[in-house]
Amino acid sequence: MINEIILLAGLATAAWTDGRSRRIPNGLLLVLFFARIPLLLCGFGSLSASLAGMATLGGLLFSLYLFFSGGIGAGDVKLFAVTGFYLGAEEALTVLFLAMTGALTFGLFARFRGGRKQGKGIAIAPFALASCVILLLLYGKIPFL
Numbered sequence: 001m002i003n004e005i006i007l008l009a010g011l012a013t014a015a016w017t018d019g020r021s022r023r024i025p026n027g028l029l030l031v032l033f034f035a036r037i038p039l040l041l042c043g044f045g046s047l048s049a050s051l052a053g054m055a056t057l058g059g060l061l062f063s064l065y066l067f068f069s070g071g072i073g074a075g076d077v078k079l080f081a082v083t084g085f086y087l088g089a090e091e092a093l094t095v096l097f098l099a100m101t102g103a104l105t106f107g108l109f110a111r112f113r114g115g116r117k118q119g120k121g122i123a124i125a126p127f128a129l130a131s132c133v134i135l136l137l138l139y140g141k142i143p144f145l
Contacts, residue, residue, distance in 0.1 A: 003044050004141050006035050007086040011129040014079055018125035024075030032082045046088070053084030053092045060096070076124045083128060091135060098131035099124060 010032040014024045040047050058081030065077050084092035103122050136142045 001141065003036070003039055003086055004136055006032070006039075007083065008129070008132065008136075008142070010035075011079075011083070011125065011132055015123070015126040015129040018075070018123040022073075022121060022123055024073075024079050024125055026075075026078070029075075029078045029082050033085060036082075036085055045086075049088035050085050053086070053088040053090075054081050055084070056089040057081055057084035057092045057096055070121075072124070073121070079125055079128060083132065087132075087135075091139070095128065095131045095135050098134060099127040102127040102130060 010028060013028055017028070018024050036050065039045065040050060058077060061072060061077040061080050064072050065074060080092070080096060083095060086092075087095065103124055106127070107122050133142070
């Protein structure tokens with residue numbers, strides 16, 4: 001459960017900063033990354049699953065970052081890579097799917113209401129946080145919420 005608490009705290013901080021300034025601080029992502037290593041050494045998860053999650057999400061979003069300029073920021077790539085490092089590939093892909101679906105729904109709804117102009121970015125970290133909370137609740141990993 002300590003993994004989930006650290007991840008959710010990091011995602012909450014990232015969501016707050018991304019929502020306010022459209023930036024996710026590298027320092028926060030480094031702290032999250034390095035906080036996971038002692039947990040892995042103490043037996044909280046599998047190193048291979050963590051690396052697979054980080055490579056899967058990081059690689060997928062990095063390819064989007066390279067080929068669709070302006071569509072996704074480098075902070076989002078790093079945020080999802082770190083999320084994959086905590087959750088593993090399967091759970092992290094679910095979080096990515098839920099986050100992107102939520103962001104797309106929000107963007108389309110706002111656009112049709114006339115509140116958003118085309119080309120204006122959407123902060124993804126709040127959707128990553130909400131998706132992670134939903135996933136962890138469904139898997140029973142955070143029963144206190």
